[in-house]
Amino acid sequence: MSNSTIVEVAKLAGVSVTTVSRCLNSPEKVGKKTLARVRRVIEEINFSPNMLAQNFRRGKTNIILVVVHEIGSWLFAEILEGIRAVLGTRYSIILTESRPEVNDNNFIEMLVTKQVEGVILLCSTLPFSKKLIEKNKSKSLPIVIGLEPISADLDQFPSVHIDNYQAAYDATQYLITSGHRDIVFVSGPKHSFVTKDRELGFCAAIQSSELSLDEANILHSDLTSNGGVNAAMEIFARSVMPTAVFCANDDMALGVLGLASRRGIRVPEELSIMGFDDTRYAAIANPPLSTVFQPARDIGIGAAKRLLRAIDSPEDSAVKAEILPHRLVIRSSTGPRG
Amino acid sequence: MSNSTIVEVAKLAGVSVTTVSRCLNSPEKVGKKTLARVRRVIEEINFSPNMLAQNFRRGKTNIILVVVHEIGSWLFAEILEGIRAVLGTRYSIILTESRPEVNDNNFIEMLVTKQVEGVILLCSTLPFSKKLIEKNKSKSLPIVIGLEPISADLDQFPSVHIDNYQAAYDATQYLITSGHRDIVFVSGPKHSFVTKDRELGFCAAIQSSELSLDEANILHSDLTSNGGVNAAMEIFARSVMPTAVFCANDDMALGVLGLASRRGIRVPEELSIMGFDDTRYAAIANPPLSTVFQPARDIGIGAAKRLLRAIDSPEDSAVKAEILPHRLVIRSSTGPRG
DNA sequence: CTGAAAGCGCTTACAG
DNA sequence: CTGAAAGCGCTTACAG
Numbered sequence: 001m002s003n004s005t006i007v008e009v010a011k012l013a014g015v016s017v018t019t020v021s022r023c024l025n026s027p028e029k030v031g032k033k034t035l036a037r038v039r040r041v042i043e044e045i046n047f048s049p050n051m052l053a054q055n056f057r058r059g060k061t062n063i064i065l066v067v068v069h070e071i072g073s074w075l076f077a078e079i080l081e082g083i084r085a086v087l088g089t090r091y092s093i094i095l096t097e098s099r100p101e102v103n104d105n106n107f108i109e110m111l112v113t114k115q116v117e118g119v120i121l122l123c124s125t126l127p128f129s130k131k132l133i134e135k136n137k138s139k140s141l142p143i144v145i146g147l148e149p150i151s152a153d154l155d156q157f158p159s160v161h162i163d164n165y166q167a168a169y170d171a172t173q174y175l176i177t178s179g180h181r182d183i184v185f186v187s188g189p190k191h192s193f194v195t196k197d198r199e200l201g202f203c204a205a206i207q208s209s210e211l212s213l214d215e216a217n218i219l220h221s222d223l224t225s226n227g228g229v230n231a232a233m234e235i236f237a238r239s240v241m242p243t244a245v246f247c248a249n250d251d252m253a254l255g256v257l258g259l260a261s262r263r264g265i266r267v268p269e270e271l272s273i274m275g276f277d278d279t280r281y282a283a284i285a286n287p288p289l290s291t292v293f294q295p296a297r298d299i300g301i302g303a304a305k306r307l308l309r310a311i312d313s314p315e316d317s318a319v320k321a322e323i324l325p326h327r328l329v330i331r332s333s334t335g336p337r338g
Numbered sequence: 339m340s341n342s343t344i345v346e347v348a349k350l351a352g353v354s355v356t357t358v359s360r361c362l363n364s365p366e367k368v369g370k371k372t373l374a375r376v377r378r379v380i381e382e383i384n385f386s387p388n389m390l391a392q393n394f395r396r397g398k399t400n401i402i403l404v405v406v407h408e409i410g411s412w413l414f415a416e417i418l419e420g421i422r423a424v425l426g427t428r429y430s431i432i433l434t435e436s437r438p439e440v441n442d443n444n445f446i447e448m449l450v451t452k453q454v455e456g457v458i459l460l461c462s463t464l465p466f467s468k469k470l471i472e473k474n475k476s477k478s479l480p481i482v483i484g485l486e487p488i489s490a491d492l493d494q495f496p497s498v499h500i501d502n503y504q505a506a507y508d509a510t511q512y513l514i515t516s517g518h519r520d521i522v523f524v525s526g527p528k529h530s531f532v533t534k535d536r537e538l539g540f541c542a543a544i545q546s547s548e549l550s551l552d553e554a555n556i557l558h559s560d561l562t563s564n565g566g567v568n569a570a571m572e573i574f575a576r577s578v579m580p581t582a583v584f585c586a587n588d589d590m591a592l593g594v595l596g597l598a599s600r601r602g603i604r605v606p607e608e609l610s611i612m613g614f615d616d617t618r619y620a621a622i623a624n625p626p627l628s629t630v631f632q633p634a635r636d637i638g639i640g641a642a643k644r645l646l647r648a649i650d651s652p653e654d655s656a657v658k659a660e661i662l663p664h665r666l667v668i669r670s671s672t673g674p675r676g
Numbered sequence: 677c678t679g680a681a682a683g684c685g686c687t688t689a690c691a692g
Numbered sequence: 693c694t695g696a697a698a699g700c701g702c703t704t705a706c707a708g
Contacts, residue, residue: 016680018681049701052700052702053394056390056686058703072412074410077408081409115389258622262626280563284596286596343684343685344686345685354696355686390684390685391684391685391700392685395685397700
């Protein structure tokens with residue numbers, strides 16, 4: 001199939017290859033009758049242009065790179081779906097994971113080698129951020145950031161995310177309003193920028209109430225269910241237990257919830273647990289998890305649209321962050337202080 | 339960067355472009371001194387070959403297509419990781435989802451248009467299976483199937499998966515041995531080939547015991563937590579409840595578990611619940627979910643290796659299925675009949 | 677609206 | 693071990 005080339009089509013249609021090429025790429029510049037004839041031939045011999053040759057000639061790869069922290073998570077899958085929805089037909093998407101276990105220091109090599117036309121960053125911690133900026137400078141590689149606020153050196157790029165600070169503030173305030181006085185926040189790794197913002201929001205909410213902020217009430221752990229379990233072990237070992245735990249993401253919260261139930265701690269009577277993300281497992285947890293919803297799909301769509309804009313008109317560099325709305329989702333894992 | 343070309347390198351090194359090309363692609367055919375000189379120049383001007391030109395010239399895209407049912411699931415993420423681990427450096431991976439909501443009937447177009455060099459199928463229900471076979475015939479497009487047994491017309495392709503029949507048989511037998519007499523199996527959609535095998539295994543185990551197989555004890559639902567909730571609603575509405583539910587995957591089981599707890603049904607005292615896949619949420623469910631482990635990562639690795647073999651030596655068509663081991667993982671959601 | 681011709685950056689027989 | 697030359701399948705000024 002498709003060993004046929006543009007010259008064959010030209011021959012059969014009795015036109016030049018130039019004309020055939022135009023029929024393919026800018027049909028409006030071709031006479032109606034000619035166009036029809038060429039199209040018929042294309043149809044007949046089932047011709048489709050060799051994309052390899054096109055890419056080469058045009059110097060375009062039609063590839064964009066998406067860097068996620070971890071592909072397995074529901075959140076990223078959702079964002080990706082959004083990205084695909086807008087980029088799907090035009091670009092192929094190459095995925096790279098940024099977590100250290102994945103040996104993708106060939107990341108930069110990818111940029112050179114695969115010659116990607118744009119990058120969407122969905123992760124905060126980049127070992128290679130300087131390199132990236134350098135690339136962006138020298139080759140004007142379009143970059144947009146999604147989901148996470150990012151290190152200061154990357155804040156020159158457009159981004160799409162919720163107000164993590166405010167969201168955490170809201171969630172914390174909800175817990176305070178429910179009567180909780182002793183709330184611990186389980187944050188992510190110290191270098192994580194998303195969770196940093198959420199941590200700040202938590203602190204601010206605590207301080208704007210009459211409560212005092214206890215440093216011991218901020219824990220750092222992995223953003224996984226296992227990380228949640230570990231944090232929970234530390235919390236449950238305390239002589240005086242908090243009455244509420246607010247986790248920086250749902251997976252952690254699910255981990256805390258899991259250990260709580262294994263330890264016979266009643267949720268929410270003895271302990272309220274709040275997550276973040278509104279992952280699909282939050283709703284079916286036992287008890288169903290209260291959490292903060294963020295519009296993952298829209299984040300993907302937004303990021304992709306911005307990237308497209310950046311690619312199509314590099315000069316118009318409206319570098320501003322696009323803030324999407326978040327929403328508290330209160331289910332049964334939280335309640336008034338017991 | 340890399341506006342430099344092979345001819346520049348040739349000029350600077352005082353050799354022909356042919357030689358530079360050889361240094362890149364078959365250095366063993368080049369004299370040591372020449373090679374060293376050329377390499378120094380390449381280093382100096384930071385040259386890297388234009389992959390677009392290479393691909394075009396070689397007629398290779400270095401792209402393989404992976405079709406998954408749904409990218410968000412832990413299982414697929416794990417398999418993908420396996421695939422990447424073996425294909426990563428050599429190929430870019432394009433992902434397509436096969437679930438109907440995703441409008442990817444451009445799938446076949448992808449094959450033509452993107453000119454992929456191989457396909458890994460991780461889903462059973464293909465609207466386009468005939469087309470695919472046709473392609474495979476006409477262009478000798480290498481195809482391998484992973485995770486799922488597939489429709490009869492596709493069984494000509496190599497595949498990598500567990501023995502789903504036996505795994506379900508084992509799980510069912512475990513439930514029977516635990517004293518359960520009234521077990522319902524929540525299967526996937528009727529056209530799903532994986533769950534069909536599991537269903538058959540379930541039936542066989544029931545029949546090989548002294549129990550009688552009741553058609554009403556086989557339900558069909560979506561392979562999602564929501565599908566599990568729906569199935570559970572039907573089950574819980576029965577005048578006489580089963581003492582065990584075996585779900586075709588973990589997400590469903592988690593859904594059943596969720597509804598059970600909301601309805602105040604004690605698990606496993608009143609109801610044992612068993613899943614399939616050993617998803618990462620199984621371990622932290624409340625109570626932790628008994629399930630069947632399948633080596634997702636190894637499935638990915640196996641499938642990728644086979645694809646590589648199929649690409650590299652098309653003649654050697656050892657079309658046999660590779661069966662990987664499964665394992666029962668008994669946690670707390672199952673127990674002796676109450 | 678159409679065509680002849682140059683050229684994109686490589687690879688690969690072929691000849692030596 | 694090395695090089696001159698053809699060519700992969702397109703696109704794109706340029707000219708008409």
